[in-house]
Amino acid sequence: MVEGRLAASRLRGRVWTRVGGAAGLASVLIGALLARLLWLTADAPASLSWSGAPWTDEGLYSHVARSYALWHAPPQDGWNNRLVSPLWDLLALAAFRTLGVSYVSLRLTSIALALTALASFWLLLRREWGARLATLGAALWAFDYFWIQYSRLGLLEPGLVCWLTLAAYCWRKAFDQGARWAVLAGVCAGVAWVWKSLALLWLPAPLLALLIVAAARRQRLLIGAGYLAGLGLALLAYALLWYLPQRAALDAAAAFYAAQRMPHGLDAAARHVWASLRSPFIVGQTPVLLVAGLLGAGRALWHLRRGVLPPAVVLGLAWLGCGAPLLALPYHPPRYFVWLVPALVLLALWCTIADNHSSHHRLPRLQQCWPAALLGLSLLWSGWWYAQWALTARATLIAAGQSVERLVPPGELILGVHACGLSLAHTRPCAPLIDGLANDRHPVETLGARYALVEAGNPDDYLARHYPALLRRAQLLARLEVGPRRVLLYRLDARDGHAAPGAGRTDVSP
Numbered sequence: 001m002v003e004g005r006l007a008a009s010r011l012r013g014r015v016w017t018r019v020g021g022a023a024g025l026a027s028v029l030i031g032a033l034l035a036r037l038l039w040l041t042a043d044a045p046a047s048l049s050w051s052g053a054p055w056t057d058e059g060l061y062s063h064v065a066r067s068y069a070l071w072h073a074p075p076q077d078g079w080n081n082r083l084v085s086p087l088w089d090l091l092a093l094a095a096f097r098t099l100g101v102s103y104v105s106l107r108l109t110s111i112a113l114a115l116t117a118l119a120s121f122w123l124l125l126r127r128e129w130g131a132r133l134a135t136l137g138a139a140l141w142a143f144d145y146f147w148i149q150y151s152r153l154g155l156l157e158p159g160l161v162c163w164l165t166l167a168a169y170c171w172r173k174a175f176d177q178g179a180r181w182a183v184l185a186g187v188c189a190g191v192a193w194v195w196k197s198l199a200l201l202w203l204p205a206p207l208l209a210l211l212i213v214a215a216a217r218r219q220r221l222l223i224g225a226g227y228l229a230g231l232g233l234a235l236l237a238y239a240l241l242w243y244l245p246q247r248a249a250l251d252a253a254a255a256f257y258a259a260q261r262m263p264h265g266l267d268a269a270a271r272h273v274w275a276s277l278r279s280p281f282i283v284g285q286t287p288v289l290l291v292a293g294l295l296g297a298g299r300a301l302w303h304l305r306r307g308v309l310p311p312a313v314v315l316g317l318a319w320l321g322c323g324a325p326l327l328a329l330p331y332h333p334p335r336y337f338v339w340l341v342p343a344l345v346l347l348a349l350w351c352t353i354a355d356n357h358s359s360h361h362r363l364p365r366l367q368q369c370w371p372a373a374l375l376g377l378s379l380l381w382s383g384w385w386y387a388q389w390a391l392t393a394r395a396t397l398i399a400a401g402q403s404v405e406r407l408v409p410p411g412e413l414i415l416g417v418h419a420c421g422l423s424l425a426h427t428r429p430c431a432p433l434i435d436g437l438a439n440d441r442h443p444v445e446t447l448g449a450r451y452a453l454v455e456a457g458n459p460d461d462y463l464a465r466h467y468p469a470l471l472r473r474a475q476l477l478a479r480l481e482v483g484p485r486r487v488l489l490y491r492l493d494a495r496d497g498h499a500a501p502g503a504g505r506t507d508v509s510p
Helices: 002-037 053-060 063-071 086-099 103-129 131-142 145-151 157-177 180-195 197-201 205-212 217-261 266-278 287-306 311-328 334-356 370-392 396-407 417-421 443-447 462-466 468-473
Strands: 451-455 475-482 485-491
Touching: 002 103, 002 131, 002 145, 053 063, 053 103, 053 417, 063 086, 086 103, 086 157, 086 180, 103 131, 103 145, 103 157, 103 311, 103 334, 131 145, 131 334, 131 370, 145 157, 145 334, 145 370, 157 180, 157 197, 157 205, 157 217, 157 311, 157 334, 180 197, 180 217, 197 311, 197 334, 205 217, 205 311, 266 311, 287 311, 287 334, 287 370, 311 334, 334 370, 396 475, 396 485, 417 451, 451 462, 462 468
Parallel strands: none
Antiparallel strands: 451 485, 475 485
């Protein structure tokens, strides 16, 4: 009789735990969704990045999808963004055909990916520490200002983070449910690399974690083999379906981006690291999570002496370590560091429970408050910046694109990176000019363009460098605000506008 009552009590406890956990996850997801849907048409804040990507790359990396959605044909210029991320462009095409071509439809796609990543992150944390800490950790990530801003834009980063987080969850589940989950982890990691090549840095993380995780040798070997098998399957599919049919074009694109990313010697790498550590765009974006995450990494390394680290924490350490080389790259805009935020959150949460990680229910009363205190501090920081952005938010991309629609006749091609950056708010064809990659061989003459968008005061703008005489003759139609930039719309007079192809480079990196 007593045993029956105890069994019934335990069953009710498990039910309430699951209900409470589901309610906590649902609350975080709804809050995260609302934080991103509000002012969805607004630009990214000027303080988000020194690079122009938040104001150009949404249109630039959905170029092919937009063309198919509007005209049922590929673009007629030389820029094929599917060489960079074919999966993202296909998803963008589905969004455009379902919801129409717009910034909103593309950003909704990114938000869906971000919420998927959040749910998988919650599942990862719950498997390690239970529903309560999983909900706190998910909220810590969901409402981080840096992540909010990037995960509401139609860029490659939300999808990259989504697949990496799914891979991390599957890898962790393999310890409890068998090596088949490690295969799924490898597949997800392979998809992340196809999504954005920067994921190459993350791929060794699960294997490095297996070298130090506290598990039986046979289990570690099975999980490692499963992960490599899944990764191999994903990359084999990519090679057969996408790489081999267009190898030359993909190799050329890869060489272009590699030239931007690879440091030239140890001295140059050291200078890049020092510049990165002093950059407010990198260190200052999310200082609460950064400090707490680094403290958590330090505590985790200290606990390694006893070999008692949970698998998720070991993976977090490897995840963060694999991302450290980003600091040494010549070109590493703030968005490149977005995929490290989940690892920082995981390690920050660990920092608050490191001494009693086996069961958070047995934490001392004071220590039970530490994760909530960390969340509160992060919310104060992020809430302040979010409020500042919301009070001053403007939709200059949409307004500028609509101005282009009014001033440029239908069917007229517009040249310039900003032409594609604004293209989700107009229906004119566009062609970006990128030295060494696309449309860099006499584009005015070859493409027969009569309109161009040139960034004011930017000496690296392609037309400003290679067609100065043409721009002096051109008719200035409008001065447009595009986020923190000023862009000039010209009607070109192409008489003797011939210019030799330049040797410079425009930084346009996915």
